[in-house]
Amino acid sequence: MIPELGHFALILAALVTLFQGVFPLAGTLVRDTRLQALWQATARPAALLSLALVAFAFACLAASFLRNDFSVVYVAQHSNSLLPKPYQFAAVWGGHEGSLLLWVLMLTLWAGLVALFSRRLPLDMVARVLGVLGLVAVGFIAFILVTSNPFNRLLPAAVDGRDLNPLLQDPGLVIHPPMLYMGYVGFAVAFAFAIAALLSGRMDAAWARWSRPWTVIAWTFLTAGIGLGSWWAYYELGWGGWWFWDPVENASLMPWLVGTALIHSLMVSEKRGDFKAWTVLLAIAAFSLSLLGTFLVRSGVLTSVHAFASDPKRGVFILFFLALVVGVSLTLFAWRAPQAAQGEKRFELVSRESFLLGNSVLQVVAMAAVLLGTIYPLVIDALNLGKLSVGPPYFNAVFVPLMLPVLLLMVPGSIARWREAHVMELLQRLRWPAGLSLALTLGILTIWQAWNAWTFLGLWLGSWVALGTLQVVFERVRKPGRIGAAFWGQHLAHFGLAVVVLGITGVKAYEVERNVRMHVGDQVQIAAYAFTLEALENVDGPNYRAVRGRFAVERDGKPLRTLSPEKRRYFSSAMPMTEAAIDSGFWRDLYVSLGEPLNEAQTEWSVRVYYKPFVPWLWAGGLLMALGGLLAALDRRYRKASGA
Numbered sequence: 001m002i003p004e005l006g007h008f009a010l011i012l013a014a015l016v017t018l019f020q021g022v023f024p025l026a027g028t029l030v031r032d033t034r035l036q037a038l039w040q041a042t043a044r045p046a047a048l049l050s051l052a053l054v055a056f057a058f059a060c061l062a063a064s065f066l067r068n069d070f071s072v073v074y075v076a077q078h079s080n081s082l083l084p085k086p087y088q089f090a091a092v093w094g095g096h097e098g099s100l101l102l103w104v105l106m107l108t109l110w111a112g113l114v115a116l117f118s119r120r121l122p123l124d125m126v127a128r129v130l131g132v133l134g135l136v137a138v139g140f141i142a143f144i145l146v147t148s149n150p151f152n153r154l155l156p157a158a159v160d161g162r163d164l165n166p167l168l169q170d171p172g173l174v175i176h177p178p179m180l181y182m183g184y185v186g187f188a189v190a191f192a193f194a195i196a197a198l199l200s201g202r203m204d205a206a207w208a209r210w211s212r213p214w215t216v217i218a219w220t221f222l223t224a225g226i227g228l229g230s231w232w233a234y235y236e237l238g239w240g241g242w243w244f245w246d247p248v249e250n251a252s253l254m255p256w257l258v259g260t261a262l263i264h265s266l267m268v269s270e271k272r273g274d275f276k277a278w279t280v281l282l283a284i285a286a287f288s289l290s291l292l293g294t295f296l297v298r299s300g301v302l303t304s305v306h307a308f309a310s311d312p313k314r315g316v317f318i319l320f321f322l323a324l325v326v327g328v329s330l331t332l333f334a335w336r337a338p339q340a341a342q343g344e345k346r347f348e349l350v351s352r353e354s355f356l357l358g359n360s361v362l363q364v365v366a367m368a369a370v371l372l373g374t375i376y377p378l379v380i381d382a383l384n385l386g387k388l389s390v391g392p393p394y395f396n397a398v399f400v401p402l403m404l405p406v407l408l409l410m411v412p413g414s415i416a417r418w419r420e421a422h423v424m425e426l427l428q429r430l431r432w433p434a435g436l437s438l439a440l441t442l443g444i445l446t447i448w449q450a451w452n453a454w455t456f457l458g459l460w461l462g463s464w465v466a467l468g469t470l471q472v473v474f475e476r477v478r479k480p481g482r483i484g485a486a487f488w489g490q491h492l493a494h495f496g497l498a499v500v501v502l503g504i505t506g507v508k509a510y511e512v513e514r515n516v517r518m519h520v521g522d523q524v525q526i527a528a529y530a531f532t533l534e535a536l537e538n539v540d541g542p543n544y545r546a547v548r549g550r551f552a553v554e555r556d557g558k559p560l561r562t563l564s565p566e567k568r569r570y571f572s573s574a575m576p577m578t579e580a581a582i583d584s585g586f587w588r589d590l591y592v593s594l595g596e597p598l599n600e601a602q603t604e605w606s607v608r609v610y611y612k613p614f615v616p617w618l619w620a621g622g623l624l625m626a627l628g629g630l631l632a633a634l635d636r637r638y639r640k641a642s643g644a
Contacts, residue, residue, distance in 0.1 A: 002060050002063050002064055002067075002069070003060060003061075003064055003069070003071075003072050003151040003153065004151070005056075005060055006056070006057040006058075006059075006060025006061055006064075006150075006151050007057070007149065007151040009053045009054075009056045009057040009060065010053070010054070010057040010101075010141060010144065010145060010151075011145065012053050013050050013053035013054045013057065013104075013108070013137075013141055014138055014141040014142060014145060016046055016049050016050045016053060017046075017050045017108075017134045017135075017137040017138040017141060018134070018138045019042070019046055019134075020042075020043060020046035020047055020050060020111075020130060020131065020133075020134030020137070020138075021131050021132070021133075021134030021135035021137075021138055022131075022134075023039045023042050023043075023046075023131075024039060024040050024042055024043035024046070024127035024128070024130055024131040024134075025127065025128060025131035025132075025199075026039055027039025027040035027041075027042075027124075027127055028040060028124050028127055028128055028131075028199070028200075036124075037123070039127075040123050040124060040126075040127035041123065043115070043126055043127045043130035043131060043134075044115040044116075044126070044130065045115075046130070046134065047108070047111040047112050047114070047115040047130045047133070047134070048112050048115055048116075050108050050111070050112075050134070050137065051108040051109060051111065051112035054101075054104055054105050054108045054141075055105060055108075055109075057101065058092070058101055058102070058105050060151075061074075061092055061098060061101060061150055061151070062089055062092050064151075065079050065088045065089060065091055065092055066085065066088055066089060068081050068088075068161070069157075070154070070157050070158040070159070070160065070161050071153055071154055071155065071156075071157035071158075072150075072151060072152070072153060072154065073152045073153065073154045074095060074097050074098060074150040074151075074152070075161060076154055076157075076158040076161045076162065077095060077161070077162055078091045078094045078095045078098070078161070078162070078163075078164050078165075079091045079161040079163070079164060080160060080161040080162065080163035080164070080543065080572050081160050081161070082163075082542060082543035082571065082572075083161075083163060083164055083169070083542075083543055084542050084543075086171075086174060087164055087168075087169050087173070087174075089174075090164075090168070090173045090174045091164045091168075093177050093178075094164050094165065094168050094173065096148060096314075097144070097148045097149065097150035098150050099177060099181075100140070100143065100144055100148050100150075101144060101150055102177065102178065102181055103140060103181055103184075103185060103294070104137060104140050104141055104144065106178070106181045106182050106184075106185040106186075107133065107136065107137050107140065107185045107188060108137055110133070110185060110186055110188060110189050110214075111130055111133040111134070111137065114126070114129060114130060114133070114189060114192075114214070115130060118210075121210060124200065125196055125200065125207070125210070128192075128195070128196035128199050128200065129189070129192045129193055129196045130192075132191070132192040132195045132196060133188060133189070133192050136188055136191075136192075136325070139321050139324075143314075143317050143318065143321070146317070147314045147317055148314060160572075161572075162572060162573070163543070163570060163571075163572030163573055166544075166568070166570045166573060166575050166577045167236065167237075167577065169543075169570075170232065170236050172228060172229075172231070172232035172236065173232075175228055176225060176228040176229050176232055177225075179221055179224045179225035179228055180221075180222065180225030180226070180228075180229065180252060181225075182218070182221035182222075182225070183218050183219065183220075183221035183222025183223070183224070183225050183226075183252075183255075183256075183259075184222065184225075184252070184255065184290045184293065184294075185218075185290070186214065186215075186217060186218020186219075186221055186222070187215070187218050187222075187255060187259060187283075187286040187287045187290050188287050188290070189211070189214040189215070189218065190211050190214060190215040190218065190259075190262060190283045190286060190287065191283050191284060191286070191287035191329075193207055193210060193211035193214070193283070194207075194211070194279075194280045194283035194284060195284075195329060195332065197280065198280065198332045198333060198335075198336045199332070201336060201339060203276045203277070203280060203336065203339060204273070204276075205269060205270050205271075205273050208266045208269035208270040208276075208279060209270045211266060211283070212263070212266045212267070212270060213633055213635075215259065215262055215263055215266060215283075216263060216629055216632050216633045217629070217630075217633045218259065219256070219259045219260065219262075219263055219629055220626050220629030220630050220633060222252065222255065222256050222259060223256065223622065223625050223626045223629060224622070224623075224626040225252065226252050226253065226256060226622070227618075227619060227622030227623065227625075227626065229249070229252070230242045230243055230249075230618070230619075230622070231619050234615075235580050235582055236579075236580075237578070238578030238579075238580050238593040238608070239608075240513065240580075240591050240593070240608065240610045240612065242507075242615065242618060244392070245373075245391060245392050245395045247296055247374050248293070248296065248297055250370050250371075250373070250374045251289075251292065251293030251296050251297065251374070252293060253367075253370060254289045254292070254293070254367045254370055254371055254374075255286050255287075255289040255290045255293065257363045257364070257366055257367040257370075258282055258285045258286045258289055258363070258364060258367055259286045260363055261282055261359070261360035261361075261363040261364055262279065262282040262283055262286055262360075264356050264359065264360055265278055265279040265282055265356070265357075265360050266279055267356075268353060268356055268357075271418075272345070272347075272353065272418060272419075273345065274345065274347070274353060275353075275357065277333075277337045278357075278360070280333060280337075281333060282360070282364075284326070284329045284330070284333065285364075287325075288322065288325065288326050288329070289367070289371075291318070291321065291322045291325060291326075292322060294318055295315060295318040295319055295322055296374070345419070347418070347419050347420065348419065348420040348421070350416065350420070350421045350422075350423055350426065351416055351417065351418060351419055351420050351421050352413060352416040352417060352418050352421065353418065353419070355409050355412050355413035355416055356413050358405075358409055359406050359409045359410065359413055362402055362403075362405055362406050362409075363406060365402055366399055366402040366403060366406070369395075369398045369399055369402060370395065370399060373390045373394050373395055373398070374390075376388070376390060377389060377390050400454075404457060404461060407461040407462075407464070407465055407497075407501065408461065408464070410465050410468070410494060410497075411430065411433060411464060411465060411468030411469070411472075412426060412430060414468065414469070414472045414491075414494070415429055415430065415468070415471075415472060429471075430468070432467070432471060433464055433467040433468040433470075433471050434464065436463070436467050437460055437463035437464040437466075437467050438460060440459075440463045440467075441456060441459040441460040441463055444459055445459070448509075448510060450509050450510060452509075454505075454508075454509075455505060455508075455509040458501060458502070458504065458505030458508075458509075459502065459505050459506075461501060462498050462499075462501035462502035462505060463498070463502070464498075465494060465495075465497060465498035465501065466495055466498035466499070466502075469491050469494045469495045469498065470495070472491060473491050484635050484636070484637060485631050485632065485634050485635040485636070486631075486632045486635035486637065488628075488631055488632075489627075489628045489629060489630070489631030489632025489633070489634075489635070490628065490632055491628070492624055492625075492627060492628030492631060493624070493625045493628030493629055493632070494628075495624060495628075496620075496621045496622065496623070496624025496625035496626075496627075496628055497621065497625060498621070499617050499620055499621030499624060500617065500618055500621030500622060500625070501621075502614065502617055502621075503614045503615060503616070503617030503618040503620075503621055504618065505614075506613050506614025506615075506617065507612050507613060507614050507615045507618070510613045510614070511610065511611060511612045511613065511615075512526050512527050512610070512611040513608070513609070513610050513611075514526050514608070514609045514610075515595075515606065515607070515608055516606070516607050516609065517598060517604055517605070517606060517607070518533045518604070518605055518607045519533070519603055519604050520533055520534065520535060520536060520603070521533065521534075524607070524609055526609050526610075526611050527611040528555055528556065529553055529554065529555050529560070529590060529611065530553070530554045530555075530557075531551050531552075531553055531563075531590075531592060531609055532551065532552045532554070533549055533550070533551055533605075533607070534550045534551065534552050534562075535549070535550040536548070536549055536550075536602070536603070536605070537550070539566070541568065543570060543571055543572070544568045544569060544570045544571060544577075545568070545569055545571070546566040546567060546568040546569070546579070547566065547567045547594065547597075547602065548564050548565070548566045549564065549565050549566075549592075549594050549605070549607070550562060550563075550564050551563045551564070551565070551581070551592050553583065553590060560583070561583055563581035563582075563583060563590070563592045564581050565578070565579060565580055565581040565592050565593050565594045566578075566579040566581075566594065567579075567594045567596075576596075578593050578594060578595075579593075580592065580593040581593070584616050585616065586616065587613060587614065587616075588611065588612060588613040588614065588615070588616070589610070589611075589612040589615045589616060590610070590611060590612075591608075591609070591610035591611075591612055592607065592608070592609055592610075593607070593608045594606075594607060595607060595608060
């Protein structure tokens with residue numbers, strides 16, 4: 001009865017979220033003060049009850065996986081009795097239906113957190129925010145119940161399951177999707193605050209102050225999720241790449257770009273009372289792009305290692321829901337936008353507002369470039385105009401140049417005065433980070449002997465942002481007064497981005513790759529390292545059999561360590577999977593993966609060997625950015641502003 005209980009709980013959750021979406025919002029419209037207070041007060045208990053019901057449904061599905069209940073279609077399709085228990089649990093979100101239930105769980109969790117930590121906010125604002133979240137939730141729960149029910153029975157029950165996709169049998173699957181979904185869905189809170197402000201007609205600094213901490217937390221989770229996904233692809237796929245401009249990767253990058261612009265625009269709206277209409281539009285765009293990502297992943301319009309195979313009916317449902325959300329939001333925005341411009345003050349061309357506005361516009365343009373490259377081939381295909389592939393050459397040629405001025409403007413955007421900055425004073429303060437970053441870049445290029453324009457720009461801009469951030473911190477520390485956690489978080493995130501830029505530049509400019517044929521005893525030299533294939537052995541895992549290579553790594557004739565990549569074949573699918581072996585250090589990674597056997601005796605193998613300088617800086621920089629966001633969200637002012 002466990003699946004039936006989960007299904008029933010989900011039906012009840014649909015009714016509760018419908019109530020949550022209707023009555024609190026109606027309470028803000030009725031004139032009877034008694035009914036106003038009564039109906040608005042139902043928002044919090046309804047949000048908490050919907051969270052409890054969805055969590056119960058999710059627990060029922062997880063129990064079905066852990067009990068190997070192959071009478072449930074979804075369990076039979078995505079699990080197996082030999083699958084280790086941690087992966088059986090992670091398999092709950094390893095397919096379309098379960099991952100959508102995880103999405104709804106995250107959405108109701110965000111609504112529950114808003115209900116719990118908004119005690120100081122006006123009741124009518126809380127009612128509007130939770131009402132909007134309830135309407136979004138009922139749309140997704142209806143989608144599950146109508147097209148994607150994970151509790152459907154299989155009669156007679158299967159003897160065993162098909163197994164989880166071998167690509168997903170990895171610790172990264174346990175962490176990456178929940179992190180990514182918390183970020184995706186978290187922008188629903190910023191969206192709900194923006195819609196609540198439009199409904200009330202009060203687009204002042206208060207709503208920006210209330211929305212900002214929730215937006216920062218969502219951005220933090222999305223940053224961590226994107227970083228984990230990149231790291232997972234790097235070590236799991238065996239190609240040695242960390243970003244492939246895959247459409248599903250782009251689907252997470254687009255809301256991240258707009259979310260980054262939104263955070264900075266919220267700061268201006270809160271502190272200076274400007275950019276109010278622009279901020280609302282960014283909040284709508286961030287969540288709309290999250291819904292677009294859901295459509296891309298679940299509609300069946302694209303092929304990706306990240307996408308879920310699904311029938312077109314699901315895509316039509318999500319597309320209709322996306323059109324409804326965007327259409328209603330933009331109509332409401334068009335109605336209220338003229339009010340937002342009232343009370344905004346004038347600022348000069350050279351000012352912090354100008355730099356922040358320029359950066360947010362550039363990030364939106366960069367998002368549009370990614371969106372065009374992602375959607376255009378799908379539109380061409382849908383219109384039967386042929387097949388078109390848009391790959392890394394397009395994105396590198398369009399996206400990268402747009403991000404260069406973003407990096408350039410980051411430092412003056414942190415240093416310039418509000419309203420009006422004096423040019424000579426600004427240049428005086430910028431001379432040290434500009435000069436030191438230029439000297440550092442020229443020094444690195446001289447040592448590494450790699451002179452080209454892109455490497456120079458990448459190293460200089462990364463150093464420019466890092467040194468400029470350190471200068472801002474140093475100047476602030478010298479002044480009296482308490483420094484809030486938001487200041488430290490903001491500049492830790494900026495420094496993390498600088499580290500990411502330096503890592504990307506370094507690995508792109510200086511990496512070395514060798515694809516070779518090797519027998520036992522063969523050696524390949526790459527950079528200063530020698531890799532010797534010492535042995536090939538068969539090993540058995542819990543649900544797979546593998547060939548494991550043992551490579552001795554030496555540097556300058558001195559033993560360094562042993563790397564053991566594997567080529568696995570899973571029992572249920574016989575799908576070959578590559579498990580790379582990586583030696584990570586502060587400055588570089590050594591990366592080895594087994595390709596395919598080149599003879600029947602499997603004594604000769606194709607082997608990929610990579611020397612990747614600075615690639616660990618990508619993960620370190622992403623971690624610093626996420627920690628910066630977390631630190632900023634923990635600021636005492638934010639907790640007060642959010643009503644906690």
